[in-house]
Amino acid sequence: MNLTHKFKLIFKDKNLRKRILFVLGALVVFRALASIPIPGVDVARLTEFFANNQFLGLLNMFSGGGLASLSIVMLGVSPYITASIIMQLMTMMIPRLKEMYHEEGEAGKKKFSQYSRLLTIPLAFIQGYGFLRLLQSQGVVNPLGNFELFTNIIVIMAGSLILMWIGELISEYGIGNGVSLLIFAGIVAGLPTTLSQLYIGFEVTQLPMLLGFVVAAVAIVYAIVVVTEAERPIPINYAKRVRGNKVYGGVSTYLPLRVNQAGVIPIIFAMSILLFPQMILNFLVNSSNAIVVSVSDFILAILANSWIYAVMYFLLVFFFTYFYTAITFDPDSISENLQKSGAFIPGVRPGEKTSEYLGKVLTRITLVGASFLGVIAVLPLIMQAITGVAALAIGGTALLIIVSVVLDLVKKIDAQVSMREY
Numbered sequence: 406m407n408l409t410h411k412f413k414l415i416f417k418d419k420n421l422r423k424r425i426l427f428v429l430g431a432l433v434v435f436r437a438l439a440s441i442p443i444p445g446v447d448v449a450r451l452t453e454f455f456a457n458n459q460f461l462g463l464l465n466m467f468s469g470g471g472l473a474s475l476s477i478v479m480l481g482v483s484p485y486i487t488a489s490i491i492m493q494l495m496t497m498m499i500p501r502l503k504e505m506y507h508e509e510g511e512a513g514k515k516k517f518s519q520y521s522r523l524l525t526i527p528l529a530f531i532q533g534y535g536f537l538r539l540l541q542s543q544g545v546v547n548p549l550g551n552f553e554l555f556t557n558i559i560v561i562m563a564g565s566l567i568l569m570w571i572g573e574l575i576s577e578y579g580i581g582n583g584v585s586l587l588i589f590a591g592i593v594a595g596l597p598t599t600l601s602q603l604y605i606g607f608e609v610t611q612l613p614m615l616l617g618f619v620v621a622a623v624a625i626v627y628a629i630v631v632v633t634e635a636e637r638p639i640p641i642n643y644a645k646r647v648r649g650n651k652v653y654g655g656v657s658t659y660l661p662l663r664v665n666q667a668g669v670i671p672i673i674f675a676m677s678i679l680l681f682p683q684m685i686l687n688f689l690v691n692s693s694n695a696i697v698v699s700v701s702d703f704i705l706a707i708l709a710n711s712w713i714y715a716v717m718y719f720l721l722v723f724f725f726t727y728f729y730t731a732i733t734f735d736p737d738s739i740s741e742n743l744q745k746s747g748a749f750i751p752g753v754r755p756g757e758k759t760s761e762y763l764g765k766v767l768t769r770i771t772l773v774g775a776s777f778l779g780v781i782a783v784l785p786l787i788m789q790a791i792t793g794v795a796a797l798a799i800g801g802t803a804l805l806i807i808v809s810v811v812l813d814l815v816k817k818i819d820a821q822v823s824m825r826e827y
Contacts, residue, residue, distance in 0.1 A: 675782065
């Protein structure tokens with residue numbers, strides 16, 4: 406099926422067209438919300454504050470650009486992502502939650518998601534309070550009374566919950582992962598500003614460096630596509646079964662194990678874990694308690710070191726790649742399903758041995774995927790340290806999210822087209 410024919414099918418099929426238009430409409434609503442600022446913002450002071458704070462630059466990516474304008478959706482989907490991480494970590498400590506997520510099917514996962522949504526509410530309240538206090542202390546937001554502060558927190562919290570709702574609507578009625586698409590839209594919306602900053606500060610002597618960056622960006626995109634699409638095929642044979650005069654089974658196929666089973670999720674998780682404590686520490690720096698201030702200053706000074714930050718970022722991405730892969734891929738379940746359907750891996754006994762074999766292969770290939778994601782995540786920090794160009798600070802993470810989301814979206818649209826074609 407050629408590309409032109411696919412486009413014709415997309416526009417001719419009413420259901421598919423509605424899904425795509427729903428996604429576009431939801432993203433337009435999101436961008437409109439991101440342009441509505443909270444009251445009492447000093448725009449000049451805000452611009453200066455963001456220019457000198459890389460931490461807020463990273464967090465702004467999570468908010469889809471809403472934080473840079475201190476919009477009503479300034480927290481973005483960060484509270485929801487943090488809540489999801491906490492809930493998935495709790496599955497390792499609370500057997501009941503693990504059973505709900507893995508063994509109760511769709512109903513259990515819906516209940517699990519509901520708990521994540523409920524946990525998002527207090528997290529959004531805490532983050533909103535912390536940010537407003539931090540911004541007040543920096544003179545970005547005008548001093549607020551208790552009532553005005555509470556009102557703004559409620560507005561910010563509601564904005565975050567609305568984005569969570571929009572993300573889930575996109576996942577249900579549109580195409581692709583809603584939360585990832587919101588982050589993707591925020592990154593793309595910020596590209597013109599980044600390019601204009603590069604253009605304004607451009608000097609002829611920087612031309613070789615910028616050309617080198619373009620070549621590196623193309624190479625990174627290619628590498629991301631290759632690793633994202635890479636998979637390790639496990640051969641599967643089906644035993645022959647004779648029923649009457651007919652022979653069933655006896656066919657050979659394969660089980661594809663992806664090198665990067667977790668996709669872009671580990672990057673998002675790692676950034677959430679790094680950003681949330683920094684936000685709390687930035688708030689505690691203004692405490693009246695001298696001990697709290699000194700401890701906060703000490704930890705922030707450590708995190709301000711780009712090399713320490715890069716090492717922590719790499720390790721968190723590496724850990725979450727294994728963690729998320731372990732949650733989403735269960736070798737025991739795969740082994741049991743293969744045994745029930747009369748399938749086996751050549752040279753491997755069914756049951757426990759098959760489970761051990763799948764786990765061993767998955768651990769090895771995930772090492773490649775986790776290392777790759779970690780390197781891509783910290784590469785921009787290394788490039789910034791070498792080149793000194795601040796505009797390249799978040800290029801790798803943003804690029805990884807953009808490429809991964811686009812690949813996922815194209816695959817899902819292609820699957821919908823193929824399903825309707827046949």
